[in-house]
Amino acid sequence: AEDGYDLWLRYHAPATASARGVPTVETRGDTPTLRVAAEELRRGAGLFGTSMPPIVLATASDRDVAALRLPLAALGDEGYRVGQVTIGGRRTLLVTANTDRGVLYGSFALLRHLQTGGSLDRIDLTSTPRVKLRVLNHWDNLDGVVERGYAGVSLWDWWTLPDFRDPRYTDYARANASLGINGTVLNNVNAKADSLTAPYIAKAAALADVFRPYGIKVYLSARFSAPIEIGGLKTADPLDPQVAAWWKAKTDEIYRSIPDFGGFLVKANSEGQPGPRDYHRSHADGANMLAAAVAPHGGIVMWRAFVYAETDPDDRAKQAYTEFKPLDGTFAKNVIVQVKNGAIDFQPREPFHPLFGAMPKTPLMIEFQITKEYLGFATHLAYLGPMFAETLASETMQKPGETVAKVVDGSVEGHNLTGMAGVANIGRDRDWAGSTFNQANWYAFGRMAWDPTLGAAPVAREWAAMTFAPSAKIVDPVVAMMMGSREAVVDYMTPLGLSHVMATGHHYGPAPWVSDLKRPEWNPVYYHRADKGGIGFDRTKTGSNAVAQYAPGLARKLAAPATTPERELLWFHHVPWTYRTASGRSVWAEMVHDYDAGVGYVAGMRRQWDGLKTEVDAERWTKTATYLAVQEREARWWRDASLAYWMSVNGLPLPAGAAAPA
Ligand code: GCW
Numbered sequence: 001a002e003d004g005y006d007l008w009l010r011y012h013a014p015a016t017a018s019a020r021g022v023p024t025v026e027t028r029g030d031t032p033t034l035r036v037a038a039e040e041l042r043r044g045a046g047l048f049g050t051s052m053p054p055i056v057l058a059t060a061s062d063r064d065v066a067a068l069r070l071p072l073a074a075l076g077d078e079g080y081r082v083g084q085v086t087i088g089g090r091r092t093l094l095v096t097a098n099t100d101r102g103v104l105y106g107s108f109a110l111l112r113h114l115q116t117g118g119s120l121d122r123i124d125l126t127s128t129p130r131v132k133l134r135v136l137n138h139w140d141n142l143d144g145v146v147e148r149g150y151a152g153v154s155l156w157d158w159w160t161l162p163d164f165r166d167p168r169y170t171d172y173a174r175a176n177a178s179l180g181i182n183g184t185v186l187n188n189v190n191a192k193a194d195s196l197t198a199p200y201i202a203k204a205a206a207l208a209d210v211f212r213p214y215g216i217k218v219y220l221s222a223r224f225s226a227p228i229e230i231g232g233l234k235t236a237d238p239l240d241p242q243v244a245a246w247w248k249a250k251t252d253e254i255y256r257s258i259p260d261f262g263g264f265l266v267k268a269n270s271e272g273q274p275g276p277r278d279y280h281r282s283h284a285d286g287a288n289m290l291a292a293a294v295a296p297h298g299g300i301v302m303w304r305a306f307v308y309a310e311t312d313p314d315d316r317a318k319q320a321y322t323e324f325k326p327l328d329g330t331f332a333k334n335v336i337v338q339v340k341n342g343a344i345d346f347q348p349r350e351p352f353h354p355l356f357g358a359m360p361k362t363p364l365m366i367e368f369q370i371t372k373e374y375l376g377f378a379t380h381l382a383y384l385g386p387m388f389a390e391t392l393a394s395e396t397m398q399k400p401g402e403t404v405a406k407v408v409d410g411s412v413e414g415h416n417l418t419g420m421a422g423v424a425n426i427g428r429d430r431d432w433a434g435s436t437f438n439q440a441n442w443y444a445f446g447r448m449a450w451d452p453t454l455g456a457a458p459v460a461r462e463w464a465a466m467t468f469a470p471s472a473k474i475v476d477p478v479v480a481m482m483m484g485s486r487e488a489v490v491d492y493m494t495p496l497g498l499s500h501v502m503a504t505g506h507h508y509g510p511a512p513w514v515s516d517l518k519r520p521e522w523n524p525v526y527y528h529r530a531d532k533g534g535i536g537f538d539r540t541k542t543g544s545n546a547v548a549q550y551a552p553g554l555a556r557k558l559a560a561p562a563t564t565p566e567r568e569l570l571w572f573h574h575v576p577w578t579y580r581t582a583s584g585r586s587v588w589a590e591m592v593h594d595y596d597a598g599v600g601y602v603a604g605m606r607r608q609w610d611g612l613k614t615e616v617d618a619e620r621w622t623k624t625a626t627y628l629a630v631q632e633r634e635a636r637w638w639r640d641a642s643l644a645y646w647m648s649v650n651g652l653p654l655p656a657g658a659a660a661p662a
Helices: 030-045 062-068 098-114 167-179 198-214 241-257 283-297 314-328 385-393 406-410 436-450 454-466 472-493 524-528 550-559 566-572 587-610 619-649
Strands: 025-027 055-059 079-089 090-097 124-127 133-137 183-185 216-223 263-266 300-304 335-340 364-369 418-425
Touching: 025 030, 025 216, 025 406, 030 055, 030 198, 055 062, 055 098, 055 183, 062 090, 079 098, 090 098, 098 124, 098 167, 098 314, 098 454, 098 566, 124 314, 124 566, 133 263, 133 300, 133 436, 167 436, 198 241, 241 283, 263 283, 283 314, 364 385, 364 406, 385 406, 385 436, 385 454, 385 472, 418 436, 436 472, 436 619, 454 472, 454 524, 472 619, 587 619
Parallel strands: 025 055, 055 090, 133 183, 133 418, 183 216, 216 263, 263 300, 300 335, 335 364, 364 418
Antiparallel strands: 079 090, 079 124
C-alpha cells in the first residue's frame, strides 16, 4: 500500500532495470546482525540489475577479507566499506567493516546507493560516523500518550509487551539502523517512576531484544525521585548513601535483563521535575551519583541542561548557562550533558545555545526536536535539515574555527563521548511521522547525527529519491519545496528573531497578545516586548546581557543591532519600529514583508505539488496536498492575526503594497 509505511526503505525496481534475478548474498559468519543485514539486502533484490555481482558480507576478521589488506582500521567500530573486489577469482561486491554493525550500516548504504540511482561501476562507499551516540528521545508516556506527539499514540504497546513483539518494532529498528541511529530512549523525560519497576523493565528488555541485532541500544528516562516513589526511601538526596545504593541496585536489576542497556536520560529541576537542587545539591552531584551506578556496566548518563525555574526571572535564556557553566569539569567521565540547540525552546529559529563551546571539559551532546512542537505540528511542511545545519555550522568563536558541530563531534577538545539526540516525531500512524514530509525530518536527523557536515540539500535529495523516485522530475521540485520550507515557517510565525509567540500550552497557532499567565516567562509578551516605541528583547548590557554568555568576540558583535545577523535581530535587541533593516525597509515594513513572504512560499509549494500529481501515488499525493492547503490557510492566519496585534500596539498603518489582512 502507498500509505507511507515503508518510509524511505522502498526497494522498487527502477523503471530501467531490465531483468531481476535472485541475487546471491553470502554472509561470512553467522550473527543476528549479519543475518538481518543479508535479509535487508534480499528485500532490496528488486533494485539489483542483471550485472549485480554476488554480494559478500564479512567483517575484517574473515580470511578472504584479511587477505585483501584493505585499510579498515580507520573505520572504527561502526564505519563500513563497500566496493568491488576479487575473492577466489570471482568479481564480488564486498560489504565489510570491523564489526557486524558496520556491515549492517554498509548494507543500508549500498541499498541507499542503488535507491538513489547510483551505479555499480567503481562503487566505493566508505564512511565512519563522526558522532558516537545517535539517539532518539521518545517523549512517550506509559499510558500511550506521546507528549508533543502528532503521529498517533506511542509505538510501544505497554499492555501487550513483553509477550507480544509487534513486527512494527522490527520495522522501527530497520528504519533507524538505515540511518545509523544506535540508541533510543523509550520513555518521556517527564518520567514516571513506574518505568523503572520490574514489569516495565521486562517490557523494555523485550524491545531491547528486538533492537539489538540492529545495533540499537535502549535507554530509559529516570525520574530523580524514584527512590522515594518506588523505593520507599524518605529522600532522593544524591549524597545520601542509601539513595546511591538504591540506584545501584536498580541499575544492576536493569542490566540483568538488558545486558547492553545504554543508561539514563534525566530531566531534573526543570518545569517541576524533581532533581538534586531539591536537596541543595548541584546537577553534577545528581548526575555523578547515577553515573556511578551505571559505570560498572559501561553505561552512561545523559543529563539535560534544559533547566528553567523561577530562579532567573530576568531572562529565561540565561538559566542553563548560569547553572551549568560553573560545573564544567566536575562531571564524571560517563556523563554527557544534553543541551538543546537553542537557549529557549525549539523555536522555528534560535541562535545556537551559548553553552556550546563554553564547557570545554565536559562532553556536550546536542538535542534537536524533530517533532515540530513550534513549527506547525504534523500538518505544516517544514524540512528541518536547514535548521539542523544552521545550528551545527554556527561558529562559537570560543576557539579558532570552532563550530557547534565540532563541539558536538568532540573534535575540538578530544572528547570520546559524543552525541546527538532528536526528540522523535514517531507514533502509531501508518506513516509513522504524521505526514510524508515529516519522515524527512527523522531521516535528516539520523543522517546528520552520523555526519553533521552532510548538508541539508544533499540529505533532502537522498530522501526524495528514496521516498519517491530517483528521477530529477520529482527530486528537483521536491527538494526545492523542502529547502525553503523552514524559512517560510520562520517568516510567517517568528520573523526577524521573534520567538515564543505561539498559543498557550499546545503551541499551535498565533497568540502574541497573551500576557496574563502566572509565570512571566510563559507569556508571549515577555519574549517580544513590543510597545508603542519598538519591538524585541534587549539581551545586551542595557537589558538582560545574555550576549555576555557568548565568546567575547561574538558578544561584541551581538552587542549592537547593526552587527547582529538580521535573522536574530529581535532575539537580541529591542529596536524602534522605524529601525532600518538591510533592505532599506523599516523593521515594521520588513516584518510585514516577511509574513507575506512566508504565506507566498506556502502558496508556491502548493503549486509545485499540484504539478507533481502524476509523479506521486494518489494516496501520498492527496494527503500532502490537503496538508498544504491547511498550511496555506494557517500561514495566512498567522500573518493576519500577528499583524493585527502588532498594529494594535504600534498604531502604524500597513506599509504601501502589503497584502491586506483578510
Ligand atoms: O519543549 C518543551 C515542551 C515540553 C517538554 C520540555 C522539555 C518534555 O513544551 O513538553 O517536556 O520542553 O524539553 O523538557
